[in-house]
Amino acid sequence: MQDNLNKYLTEIEFLHQQQLYRKPITYIPISATKVIKDDEEYLMMASNNYLGLTHHPEVKKAAINAIEKYGTGSGGSRLISGSHILFSKLEQALAEFKSTEKALVFNTGYVANVGTISALTSSNDYIISDELNHASIIDGCRLSKAKTLIYAHKNMADLENILKKLPYSNTKLIVTDSVFSMDGDIASLDEIAYLAHKYNALTMVDDAHATGVLGKGHGSVEHFHLQGKIDIQLGTLSKALASEGGFVAGKKILIEYLINKARSYIFSTALTPADIASSLAALSLITNDNSLVDKLYDNISYVQDLLQQNNINMKLMTPIVPIIVHSNEKALQIAKKLYEKHIILSAIRPPTVPQNQSRLRLTISASHTKNDLKFVITELAKLLF
Ligand SMILES: Cc1ncc(COP(=O)(O)O)c(C=O)c1O
Structure with a gap:
């Protein structure tokens, strides 16, 4: 490696050590809420496709x-x-x-x-x-x-x-x-x-x-x-x-x-x-047609009820559900365990959020079914407590 590239290598190693290293993961989107990865189907809970219109x-x-x-x-x-x-x-x-x-x-x-x-x-x-x-x-x-x-x-x-x-x-x-x-x-x-x-x-x-x-x-x-x-x-x-x-x-x-x-x-x-x-x-x-936005809010209030039933104390105002776990490592661990259950949810870490504020960011879409949402919140709750 050329000497003048060494500082980039050092920085990448530092990111790994701090659990801050990132890389894009490739999926095959098959609907507004489902993707395929390695021939298996996953539920997408990390997209901003709030009304599911990408596949309308x-x-x-x-x-x-x-x-x-x-x-x-x-x-x-x-x-x-x-x-x-x-x-x-x-x-x-x-x-x-x-x-x-x-x-x-x-x-x-x-x-x-x-x-x-x-x-x-x-x-x-x-x-x-x-x-x-x-x-x-x-x-x-x-x-x-x-x-x-x-x-x-x-x-x-x-x-x-x-x-x-x-x-x-x-x-x-x-x-x-x-x-x-x-x-x-x-x-x-x-x-x-x-x-x-x-x-x-x-x-x-x-x-x-x-x-x-x-x-x-x-x-x-x-x-x-x-x-x-x-x-x-x-x-x-x-x-x-x-x-x-x-x-x-x-x-x-x-x-x-x-x-x-x-x-x-x-x-x-x-x-x-x-x-x-x-x-x-x-x-x-x-x-x-108001029904799309209405459907989104119906899903938001369904998730609000599920959170309460699972003792996750949070008042939702929008489809963005931030589950703050503080440490980078914990956020990554939970995201990995959810992935093993075929749920995609992103671990958000600095610099996207302030230090010690790492979180799982779950996003609700009008296209999620009630079953999708129930499955995700139940699995998430098992990992949080
Ligand atoms: C609040 C806010 N503004 C602007 C943007 C940038 O929009 P775009 O993804 O279309 O570049 C984002 C994207 O995540 C955002 O969250």
Whole structure:
């Protein structure tokens, strides 16, 4: 091994020692909740496919038709040649879905956060960010020239303390996950909107785990009845919307600004017709039929009852169920034992969560059967106590 690669080897060895080493595992997905691995079937409890739409016949058909009609790739970035016809349909549908003037599609939720935050703020500005915000928000803050200030998780007194010390007329952007990805709890968006108004700040909410889930699927702004009061609603097409991509919805002026300034939007090849067509189909299913979201909530309340019956003390607010076991080793051990029972559930460790907060993250889908859910919670409880 070359000497100048040794430091990477040392770091990988360190990750192994700390039980922090990671690698992707390949599966064959056969339905929204089942995968095949080594010729055996496993129950998927780690996916963000909250409404199970990845395998919905209409969503699949839309992607296949789009390939037949428009081809496989987009061939260029959005501002050069990649803005195929489906983009304008999806962006209009997203703006209506989120009750905003306009929407803009990015290639992933990750680059939507990075591009939007870094474009909207500059050196005399401030970003005020919840301490448990997603890595893509953190990376957006790192890329921005603004000063980033962190408030304690969901602590509105701390947020106000920070805001009141900042110059009233400078640009201030408060940014938060709405549903926190690793905890499943919900930001106090109504109080954030109130404080933003009081201290002249802009608001940005990341609805990656709220779209298709909160507010009859429309997201956190509808959930809190804050239409018109949150400046930027960010979302992803990759979770409940069963495809790939991210988006931002807000006032026309902000979208126009992002089109011209967000580097992750400008300098990357646009998503494929199949990506956009499947998102459009999923969005239309959620918009026209409440039963999918209702089914998800029915499953959430079923799991809530099962947790109680099995003495796992936890109040669920969303489909994300965090079982905090603290040590990396214990999280890995439980995930391994569940895998032996043909259940896939991820062991989440730092840096995804803070030190000593390692956990099993279980996610509920509308497509899980009651039998699936009962089996998982019963097996999990056996390993916890
Ligand atoms: C809160 C949050 N924001 C943004 C993202 C990034 O979205 P995407 O996976 O579409 O890049 C994620 C992904 O896990 C997330 O949990």
